[in-house]
Amino acid sequence: MTAEATLTVEDLKAWYGQARALFGVDLTVRPGQIVGVLGHNGAGKTTLLRSIAGVHRSRSGTVRLGETDLRAKSADAIARAGLSLVREGARVFDSMTVTQNLALGRQLARRRGTEPPALETVLDVFPALRDRLGVKGALLSGGQRQMLSLARALLSRPSVLLLDEPSAGLAPVVAKEVFDAVRTLAGDGVALLLTEQNPHWLRGLADTVYLLESGKVARSGVMEEVVGG
Ligand code: ATP
Numbered sequence: 001m002t003a004e005a006t007l008t009v010e011d012l013k014a015w016y017g018q019a020r021a022l023f024g025v026d027l028t029v030r031p032g033q034i035v036g037v038l039g040h041n042g043a044g045k046t047t048l049l050r051s052i053a054g055v056h057r058s059r060s061g062t063v064r065l066g067e068t069d070l071r072a073k074s075a076d077a078i079a080r081a082g083l084s085l086v087r088e089g090a091r092v093f094d095s096m097t098v099t100q101n102l103a104l105g106r107q108l109a110r111r112r113g114t115e116p117p118a119l120e121t122v123l124d125v126f127p128a129l130r131d132r133l134g135v136k137g138a139l140l141s142g143g144q145r146q147m148l149s150l151a152r153a154l155l156s157r158p159s160v161l162l163l164d165e166p167s168a169g170l171a172p173v174v175a176k177e178v179f180d181a182v183r184t185l186a187g188d189g190v191a192l193l194l195t196e197q198n199p200h201w202l203r204g205l206a207d208t209v210y211l212l213e214s215g216k217v218a219r220s221g222v223m224e225e226v227v228g229g
Pocket of ligand 1: 016019021039040041042043044047197
């Protein structure tokens with residue numbers, strides 16, 4: 001479903017003015033892999049994803065998608081190259097219907113020169129959206145908003161999907177549905193990098209986990225090595 005490519009991040013540093021927020025992060029996400037980034041409030045998880053996606057510009061280091069160097073590109077060009085960021089809190093357009101929100105993802109795929117997947121295929125991954133297509137974003141539940149932002153990203157046919165705390169604010173049963181969808185996407189060859197504060201959701205999901213502390217990778221490896229069994 002996607003053009004497969006490995007995301008490579010080397011020595012990524014980021015700043016807010018004079019204050020350093022990332023101190024040289026290295027990580028790799030291969031097609032079909034689910035990589036988790038764990039860390040407390042303020043550890044730098046959001047900054048990491050925003051720096052990779054080019055939304056946060058005050059940064060240095062290497063960010064590559066396959067052989068393509070992304071670091072000098074604009075956020076828009078990075079999105080067109082195949083990397084989608086789903087921000088914390090599931091941004092959807094409140095005044096637009098679910099169908100209209102999804103159309104934005106399709107447009108991005110076309111701007112990238114690829115044909116978006118069929119809407120039906122995406123609705124199979126997110127069945128909760130199927131009977132909400134005519135409903136305005138403002139009227140969706142938190143879980144439906146999260147599904148919609150993921151579905152929109154999927155319609156843009158990304159090779160790499162970055163998800164910032166996808167479980168934030170969701171009831172456990174809804175969060176589980178979101179993570180089931182994440183697993184399906186990985187099965188389709190999408191490379192997934194997601195942040196979480198709570199290791200619970202990454203157990204049995206993430207192939208590799210990075211523990212971020214004060215902007216540095218304190219530990220990385222399989223879940224049991226990083227946070228204990
Ligand atoms: P959370 O779980 O709360 O989202 P996080 O792990 O995503 O936390 P970041 O939001 O990336 O952490 O923050 C990393 C560091 O950068 C923190 O010290 C934070 O105070 C600082 N920071 C984040 N955003 C800004 C900003 N807009 N201006 C200045 N400092 C910032």
